[in-house]
Amino acid sequence: MRAWLERFMYGRYGQDDLNGFLSIFALILCIGSLFTLRSILTSLAMVSLFFCVFRMLSRNAEQRRQENLAFLRVKGNLTRFFSRTKTRLSQSKTHRFYRCPSCKQQLRVPKGKGRISIRCPKCGTTFEKKT
Numbered sequence: 001m002r003a004w005l006e007r008f009m010y011g012r013y014g015q016d017d018l019n020g021f022l023s024i025f026a027l028i029l030c031i032g033s034l035f036t037l038r039s040i041l042t043s044l045a046m047v048s049l050f051f052c053v054f055r056m057l058s059r060n061a062e063q064r065r066q067e068n069l070a071f072l073r074v075k076g077n078l079t080r081f082f083s084r085t086k087t088r089l090s091q092s093k094t095h096r097f098y099r100c101p102s103c104k105q106q107l108r109v110p111k112g113k114g115r116i117s118i119r120c121p122k123c124g125t126t127f128e129k130k131t
Ligand SMILES: [Zn+2]
Pocket: 100, 101, 102, 103, 104, 105, 120, 121, 122, 123, 124, 125
């Protein structure tokens, strides 16, 4: 059985991060459809599972790799965005956040110091803000 599976999967793309996401997404949709009895959720889950199996059995590894890279790029951007938002929210009582007017670097300064001059450590531009 194992040898047969190894022979069957030889040259095929297999599992990656996007397929992992698609299977979890399909599972969540299935559970959601059990509670809401919406057939659209079941249909979306089936499409997601079909795409997952198609990608796993595909022999066009380069195309699947490109899809996975695009997925990882989007996932990384979202992860960074939520991580930064979480940090900003946790420090919002003690710090203020500004963007450098010339290089757009995000800067953090302590709150409640009045009008201060801020020097960007990246490009050296100085600007004034009220904290
Ligand atoms: Zn700057």
